[in-house]
Amino acid sequence: MPNRYSRFESQPLPSQFAHARVARRTAIQAGSISLLGLGMNHVAGLRALADEASASKPISHKSVIYIFLSGGLTQHDSFDPKPEAPDIIRGEFAPIATRTPGVQVCEHLPMLAARSQKWAMVRSLTHPYSDHSTGHHVMLTGRTERPIGFDGNRPTPNDFPAIASVVNGVVRPVNNLPPAAVLPEKLIHVTGRTIPGQFAGQMGWPLDPWFIEASQFRDSKYIHGAFPQYGFQRWEGANNPPDYVFEAPRLELPQGVLQRRFDGRLQLLSTLDRQRRQLDEAAEIGEFDRYRQSAVSLLSSGGVHKALDVQSAPAAAQDRYGRNSFGWSLLMARQLVEAGVSLVQVNLGNNESWDTHEKSFPNLRDFLLPPTDRAVSALMDDLDERGLLNDTLIVMAGEFGRTPKVFTFPGAISKLPGRDHWGAVQSVFFAGGGVKGGAVVGSSDRIGAYPAADPQRPENMAATIYESLGLPRTIVWKDRLDRPHHVYHGDPIAGLS
Secondary structure (H helix, E strand, O other), rough: OOOOHHHHOOOOOOOOOOOOOOHHHHHHHOOOHHHHHHHHHHHHOOOOOOHHHHHHOOOOOOEEEEEEEEOOOOOEEEEEOOOOOHHHHHOOEEEEEEEEOOEEEEEOOOOOOOOOHEEEEEEEEEOOOOHHHHHHHHHHHOOOOOOOOOOOOOOOOOOOOOOHHHHHHHOOOOOOOEEEEEEEOOOOOOOOOEEOOOHHHHHHHOOOOOOOOOOOOOOOOOOOOOOEOOOOOOEEOOOOOOOOOOOOOOOOOOOOOOOOHHHHHHHHHHHHHHHOOOOOOOOOHHHHHHHHHHHHHHHOOOHHHHHHHHHOOOOHHHHOOOOOOHHHHHHHHHHHHHHOEEEEEEEEEOOOOOOHHHHHHHHHHHHHHHHHHHHHHHHHHHHOOOOOOOEEEEEEEOOOOOOOOOOOOOOOOOOOOEEEEOOOOOEEEEOOOOOOOOOOEEEEEOOOOEEEOOOOHHHHHHHHHHHHHHOOOEEEEOOOOOEEEEEOOOOOOOOOO
């Protein structure tokens, strides 16, 4: 069987999606192909048998679920406790033993502690930035260097491509699905600032990941909400707010288009197609063409609808993961991986909700750590029971760690203390994908401030993701001027497998 990636080592970027193969009846029910702006080069595919597109079973493939904790997970109060440090460093939480001798984690991660044979951690990942925007860019792209013209207030075309976009550009689609997806929403600050690092940047917008907006809950009254768990200032509670909705957008178009209208639209499209042939030679048109093909595939695939529908999952499964954005997001990620998506990035927390400057310990104890502990444990168990864990790498990280010192910030609304931003060291969680359970790579110093042994960089984390997907070290992506760009910018983390 040929290497599924070898052609990208020396050739330009591939077409992202094969021509859609959808029954003519399906296209009619969808409101006709003209609603998607399709050209005549799609008609043969649209007239093919529907079962060739929507009834195919998932095939075994390598995949990654990247859980991103926007705001920055505190290493001291999660995977790198410092019980021997002074109170001002140690914090309020006690460590507990895991199933791995000598390895301890925070007392509020009991389910993960009981499953340490399934996961490993890196306690020494480091980069030099302690502002949110740069930290996001670094950890979402796997590139430590700032790109030329970097703007922390908005994404730019010069940004390095997100890991998800690189996967979109070099991994072949499975079952006509986009190779990379991000859920349950884009990372947008409550001020309206779109966080850089999430997009294709230098690769060009057509390789932006597939954003699945499922948690449509950006209301200013829920400032900093890791919805539905809590909001820093204006709302707190363990239950979903009454107006909370978690639902992926429905991928369907109006039904009821009659046969003669369908044929008439095909004739009109044929006429328009002749008039735009010269334009179709332009690169931008070709890129947009891939989006239209993608849209048809998504509209016609019953498997996609099922993968996005977590509300119809068995009640026991929803309870297992948790009926909240943490649980539903990871359940959807598992369903998408099973359907054929190669990389799913899950943004757990809205508006930098892990940014625990104040009330750190109550917020972590009551609202953040428990749903994460439950949902990530359920994800590992579910993948394992389905025989998918060995082929699915789980990575969990934030944009940076937190300061060793606990203190009350000047001007804080609450007088309860927290920790500030800290890029110098953080703990990163790994599971599945051949990871050796119980492994601990690297260490931080006695107060959790800097790496003490085996420091790792974001480039090493990204390389671990790419290697888990089976990408060769020589692989490149090519820009619009046909210039090659390396995918790997570091070595995979040794000691994880």
